[in-house]
Amino acid sequence: MSTTPTPPPGCPAHGSSPGGLRRLYGLEAEADPMGLYEKLRAEHGPVAPVLVHGDLPAWLVLGHAENLHVAHNPSLFSRDSRLWGDMKEGNVPPDHPLTPVAAWQPVCNFVDGGDHKRLRGAVTTATGRFDRRGIRHHVSRQAHALIDRFEGVGQADLVSDFATYLPMLVMTRLVGMPESYGPKLVEAARDMLQGTDTAVASNSYITVALEQLVERKRTTPGHDLATFLIEDPARLTDAEIIEHLRLVLIGAFEKTANLIANTLRLVLTDNRFRNSLSGGHMTLPDALDQILWDEPPLTTILGRWATSDTDLAGYRIKAGDMLLLGLAAGNVDPAIRPDLAIPLHGNRSHLAFGGGPHDCPGQDIGRAIADTGIEILLARLPDLTLSCSEGDLRWTSSLMSRHLTALPVEFTARSTAKSSPRKGASLPPQRRAEPDSEAVPTGVEGAREGKPTSFFSRLLRG
Structure with a gap:
């Protein structure tokens, strides 16, 4: 069985789900996804361990720079879902809610x-x-x-x-x-x-x-x-x-x-x-x-899969782990938008299209x-x-x-x-x-x- 991602030392995990990780589905996520993203950013930084449907572990990329790093490096973070550890282990059956968008x-x-x-x-x-x-x-x-x-x-x-x-x-x-x-x-x-x-x-x-x-x-x-x-x-x-x-x-x-x-x-x-x-x-x-x-x-894109063990923003990402590009979260990253009130007319360096x-x-x-x-x-x-x-x-x-x-x-x-x-x-x-x-x-x-x-x-x- 795949293991639940664990925050690095000194990084607390909160929530009532297995391993203390927050779910990207359910009441909290559906009521206020942007609020959830900011909680995750405050708790974990630009990358957060989370759970998707069926309490399957994944990583949500919240930082603008980190999203671009994952998107531009397919040799490290592949789009081939056959690498997904949970898929290999049979944890994503044909009737799983994510199968239509994640099955290769x-x-x-x-x-x-x-x-x-x-x-x-x-x-x-x-x-x-x-x-x-x-x-x-x-x-x-x-x-x-x-x-x-x-x-x-x-x-x-x-x-x-x-x-x-x-x-x-x-x-x-x-x-x-x-x-x-x-x-x-x-x-x-x-x-x-x-x-x-x-x-x-x-x-x-x-x-x-x-x-x-x-x-x-x-x-x-x-x-x-x-x-x-x-x-x-x-x-x-x-x-x-x-x-x-x-x-x-x-x-x-x-x-x-x-x-x-x-x-x-x-x-x-x-x-x-x-x-x-x-x-x-x-x-x-x-x-x-x-x-x-x-x-x-789209608020997130599912997904990328780690081709080998690697590091991302202080986290150890293991081969076969799934990552989600956090488009909405990356677009409001304080590192690039300290003042959200400033208009961005003509600026197309957003993550809306990946x-x-x-x-x-x-x-x-x-x-x-x-x-x-x-x-x-x-x-x-x-x-x-x-x-x-x-x-x-x-x-x-x-x-x-x-x-x-x-x-x-x-x-x-x-x-x-x-x-x-x-x-x-x-x-x-x-x-x-x-x-x-x-x-x-x-x-x-x-x-x-x-x-x-x-x-x-x-x-x-x-």
Whole structure:
């Protein structure tokens, strides 16, 4: 059996879990993950021994420099989960909540060296074949279609009505999957990433859908990610293609949905940005940069595995030990951010997309979806206001992410054409009755005649 990590001499351990270690799951972690990270930092420094699901031991990397060190040294800290001691010893069975995200797969995120270069090169080439203008076109159609469904009501939940669905609807189209799959994939992806009791079943649903997609694209190619990977000179196997489609699809979904929701919450509630906007110095990219520092879409990344015994920040890391990159904790490391109130516009040395050879391969697509979707929403509804107090907002947390449960807003209801969905748009089940109305322009530039005077208008113009 693997042993529980022990703090170095003079470093106390607290908590009621085995060995006195704090759990990264359960009530404390879910209620206030950032508070837990700061407790761990105070108790242990830039690296902390913790427990993950099933009370399996792991190391949480809290320091910014330490996160970069682990991410940039795959020879010491590999992405190959087959090195995990607990995995070898049978402590991570197929139905374990972490199996969908930790079990080894033939994908670039689980290999290093030459295999990583071959697979990552294929993904980079394939995603690079989508230009930003083409992605914006897909985002625009889906965003307008979603807004059409609540624009005439005068109120909406920007999490469930917009942020949760937009990334997956766009990515469904980009990977080449039938658009009707989008809403179902949203539910399966979120369930899988939260590590619920049904996470394995949700993972299976996604895998079967992708298997059918690859089989179809081998006979009917198109301008989509599945076809690009099939045609790549690296000659990926079907298993490799399926897993990389899954990687891009799920990665873009969770990160981008959280990025959109968090950014919208920021521009609706933070007086720093309202004051900046009045002076014309704030832009939407600035808001996105700030969120990627303060509230990264993923709080942690699981995982890295030590290839041999080594030292990290005074701890003895044993071969086979698992490490988690603490993205959210590293971004607020006092060593690099002694004053969290100082804005970080244009500073992209954050850890939101990881780092090193395994940084997020879909970060440009994700940011393009968030930037375009938010831009369209604020242009269509320039008088958006939060319809509850900021203190009433609630979050749910899991091992790797923290996201808003709802972001209720109100605005001036606008008449919308009662018609079929816009061409190319795949929508979730209707939540509210469609009002009788008139058509609205489909382009952002024609959202409404006149010049809106809200701070959102200044946000878009910078």
